[in-house]
Amino acid sequence: MESRTFSxxxxxxxxxxxxxxxxxxxxxxxxxxxxPQEEQRLRMLLLSSGFAAVIxxxxxxxxxxxxxxxxxxxxxxxxxxxxxLFIPILFRLTKxxxxxxxxxxALSWAVVFLIAFYAYGLPSxxxxxxxxxxIIGFIIGSKKVGWFSVLLSILxxxxxxxxxxxNYSFRNFAENRIISIQFFNEIFMLCMTGVLxxxxxxxxxxxxxxxxxxxxxxxxxxxEAELAxxxxxxxxxxxxxxxxxxxxxxxxxxxxxREELEELPANNQARGLEKDMGRIEHSAHHLLELINxxxxxxxxEAREIVIMPERIQVDTFLRDLQFSIVPMLEIHQNDFELTxxxxxxxxxxxxxxxxQILLNLLSNACKFTDQGLIKLSVARQGDCVSFYVEDSGxxxxxxxxxxxxxxxxxxxxxxQHKYGGTxxxxxxxQELAMLMNGQITATSEAGKGSIFTLxxxxxxxxxx
Numbered sequence: 183m184e185s186r187t188f189s190x191x192x193x194x195x196x197x198x199x200x201x202x203x204x205x206x207x208x209x210x211x212x213x214x215x216x217x218p219q220e221e222q223r224l225r226m227l228l229l230s231s232g233f234a235a236v237i238x239x240x241x242x243x244x245x246x247x248x249x250x251x252x253x254x255x256x257x258x259x260x261x262x263x264x265x266x267l268f269i270p271i272l273f274r275l276t277k278x279x280x281x282x283x284x285x286x287x288a289l290s291w292a293v294v295f296l297i298a299f300y301a302y303g304l305p306s307x308x309x310x311x312x313x314x315x316x317i318i319g320f321i322i323g324s325k326k327v328g329w330f331s332v333l334l335s336i337l338x339x340x341x342x343x344x345x346x347x348x349n350y351s352f353r354n355f356a357e358n359r360i361i362s363i364q365f366f367n368e369i370f371m372l373c374m375t376g377v378l379x380x381x382x383x384x385x386x387x388x389x390x391x392x393x394x395x396x397x398x399x400x401x402x403x404x405x406e407a408e409l410a411x412x413x414x415x416x417x418x419x420x421x422x423x424x425x426x427x428x429x430x431x432x433x434x435x436x437x438x439x440r441e442e443l444e445e446l447p448a449n450n451q452a453r454g455l456e457k458d459m460g461r462i463e464h465s466a467h468h469l470l471e472l473i474n475x476x477x478x479x480x481x482x483e484a485r486e487i488v489i490m491p492e493r494i495q496v497d498t499f500l501r502d503l504q505f506s507i508v509p510m511l512e513i514h515q516n517d518f519e520l521t522x523x524x525x526x527x528x529x530x531x532x533x534x535x536x537x538q539i540l541l542n543l544l545s546n547a548c549k550f551t552d553q554g555l556i557k558l559s560v561a562r563q564g565d566c567v568s569f570y571v572e573d574s575g576x577x578x579x580x581x582x583x584x585x586x587x588x589x590x591x592x593x594x595x596x597x598q599h600k601y602g603g604t605x606x607x608x609x610x611x612q613e614l615a616m617l618m619n620g621q622i623t624a625t626s627e628a629g630k631g632s633i634f635t636l637x638x639x640x641x642x643x644x645x646x
């Protein structure tokens with residue numbers, strides 16, 4: 183029984199589809215530029231107009247058989263059966279489904295109202311067509327079309343009511359004729375409501391299928407993106423190994439050559455060679471730093487960064503750290519100031535990642551400050567240890583601060599041309615801080631320097 187029901191529905195759906203395809207093809211209506219929902223409304227509009235034309239013709243024929251004298255009601259119904267057929271042509275001319283729906287609603291209202299006006303007035307059985315019109319407006323149209331249909335229906339009933347109150351003489355059918363028309367009208371209402379509700383259910387099922395298909399495509403795209411991310415991580419890991427091996431050899435040979443040059447007699451040629459070897463070492467270190475940043479970024483994206491928390495003494499850690507930034511300070515002749523309050527105590531953190539974060543912040547401060555002052559300070563605030571890196575450099579505007587932690591982004595494009603860099607350092611530092619349950623924030627003012635604050639909780643981060 184269920185399979186027969188589904189086969190019947192499929193047969194009806196196929197017939198409805200073929201009918202709408204035929205009307206679209208005959209009227210040469212372009213549907214390629216329509217959204218799926220608009221195309222569905224168009225097909226329902228064409229179905230409703232064709233159905234209304236057939237019903238109007240049948241009602242006119244039955245009414246004429248009941249009363250063979252040609253009446254105005256016959257003219258209205260036979261005329262409507264012809265006018266409804268022009269709805270597809272109207273849509274072809276306007277290219278607007280909304281206009282077609284509004285015209286269909288207005289035309290349907292006029293047919294129902296005129297038939298009621300010529301036959302029996304307010305008690306006319308055809309007034310139930312206003313109910314069908316409202317259903318059509320809301321289901322195949324929109325809220326605007328639906329409420330437009332409601333207002334038209336109220337207007338028609340109100341006009342008939344005032345005509346009755348004015349003792350207007352309506353033409354009355356005999357009792358048996360009213361019963362016949364009422365019977366046919368009820369059948370029409372049931373059929374029309376059933377078709378519309380079935381079409382609505384069919385559209386809902388199609389929408390559900392479309393949603394399911396879209397979800398499957400999204401899941402497939404997500405799987406492909408994850409696979410691509412894994413492939414990228416593997417590629418970067420392999421390439422970093424392949425690149426770091428010759429770079430290590432270059433740095434090793436450069437160091438050996440520098441030692442040999444130091445043993446040679448001091449002359450202009452030897453000093454020139456030492457400068458050349460310094461440039462080679464500097465370029466190799468810079469390239470090695472870029473490779474490490476790309477590898478760290480890929481590991482963070484793939485969630486492969488390992489956090490190994492340890493208990494460290496904060497003051498001892500920072501005093502050892504200041505010796506690592508001496509070469510950075512000498513490049514732009516900056517001064518350094520370390521402020522350590524008493525009783526800092528210890529903190530459980532990954533020392534390697536903490537050093538990486540602070541060196542990145544200090545390196546940026548040194549790079550964007552010329553003959554200025556770089557400050558590093560620390561303070562305990564409740565259950566949090568805060569590290570402050572302050573400089574007197576070029577600073578940033580509020581717009582630049584918004585994107586300073588985005589990967590491959592710098593405060594300004596001109597900064598990249600002048601100072602270099604990939605824009606990965608702060609992004610990686612922020613990600614590492616978050617892996618240790620912390621966060622980096624920044625405050626700055628253009629021309630007056632910047633302050634970067636690293637807040638880390640005293641509670642140990644989990645091993646990741």
